[in-house]
Amino acid sequence: MRLMTLLLALVATSAFAELKEGDNYETLAQAQATAAAGKVEVAEFFWYGCPHCYALEPVLNKWMQTLPKDVVLRRVPADFGRWVQGVRLFYALETIGEEARVRGELFDAIHKERLGYTKEPDVTEWLAKKGIDREKFTTAYNSAAVQTKVQGAQQLTLAYGVDGVPTVVVGGKYRTSSAMVGGHDALPAIIDQLIVKVRAEQALKK
Numbered sequence: 001m002r003l004m005t006l007l008l009a010l011v012a013t014s015a016f017a018e019l020k021e022g023d024n025y026e027t028l029a030q031a032q033a034t035a036a037a038g039k040v041e042v043a044e045f046f047w048y049g050c051p052h053c054y055a056l057e058p059v060l061n062k063w064m065q066t067l068p069k070d071v072v073l074r075r076v077p078a079d080f081g082r083w084v085q086g087v088r089l090f091y092a093l094e095t096i097g098e099e100a101r102v103r104g105e106l107f108d109a110i111h112k113e114r115l116g117y118t119k120e121p122d123v124t125e126w127l128a129k130k131g132i133d134r135e136k137f138t139t140a141y142n143s144a145a146v147q148t149k150v151q152g153a154q155q156l157t158l159a160y161g162v163d164g165v166p167t168v169v170v171g172g173k174y175r176t177s178s179a180m181v182g183g184h185d186a187l188p189a190i191i192d193q194l195i196v197k198v199r200a201e202q203a204l205k206k
Contacts, residue, residue: 019193025176032159032172036072040198042191045078045157045167048086049118053166054111056184057104063188071195075099078165079154085118091149092141093127102130171198 019025034041044060046053064073077087093099109115109126116122120141128134140146160169167177168187174194178184 019190019197024181024190025174025194026161026180028161028169028173028175030159032156032169034172035074038070040071040171040195040202041074042071042195043074043076043156043160043169043172045076045160045162045165045169047078047083047165048089048107048110049083050165051111052178052184054107056166056178056187057107059184059188061104063191068195070199076156077153078157078162078167079150080157081154084150084154085120087150087153088141088146089117089123091146091153092137092143095140095143095146096132096136098127098132098137102127102132105130170194171201173198 021027034043046056060073067073075090077083077090079087090099093102106115106117106126110117115126117126120138124134124137124141127137160167161175162169164177164179167175168191169175170191171194174197176187176190176194178187181187181190
């Protein structure tokens with residue numbers, strides 16, 4: 001077992017040789033507990049209205065197709081106190097199990113068709129055209145459970161030290177972004193290296 005642990009550490013060392021703390025990633029001042037027990041969590045902080053998040057979406061979708069079984073991507077709608085309606089929309093859709101299905105079309109509608117996604121009547125009408133039950137969505141959108149999640153997103157944004165989107169945090173500990181690594185296309189490689197780093201650290205703790 002100890003030999004295996006050492007091998008994992010050696011592999012991890014070579015895998016993240018290109019990582020440069022303070023250059024293409026940062027370590028959070030305080031590591032945060034993740035929601036994916038036993039797995040490496042990759043948290044993407046985003047905003048529906050962010051053109052950079054929209055541009056990153058196809059890159060992340062392609063990357064997701066290669067995710068190892070011990071890695072999970074968690075979408076977190078960032079909120080600095082002014083994006084609350086978008087956060088509410090995300091959690092309402094997630095609650096009724098529709099966010100992943102309409103995510104791509106929703107991004108397109110917001111950035112190409114100028115959908116008023118922060119206005120409940122407008123977004124409800126749009127969602128209805130996509131086959132989502134109006135009453136079901138409205139109930140979730142105005143529920144106490146979703147409001148609690150909205151507050152949680154605000155707390156996570158602060159705790160993870162997110163100051164812009166899109167931002168990615170791996171293992172509740174290492175923060176990176178397209179801006180830090182020189183573009184959207186370069187981000188998956190850095191995320192993968194941070195995953196290896198976190199995996200090795202988790203192995204050493206066992």
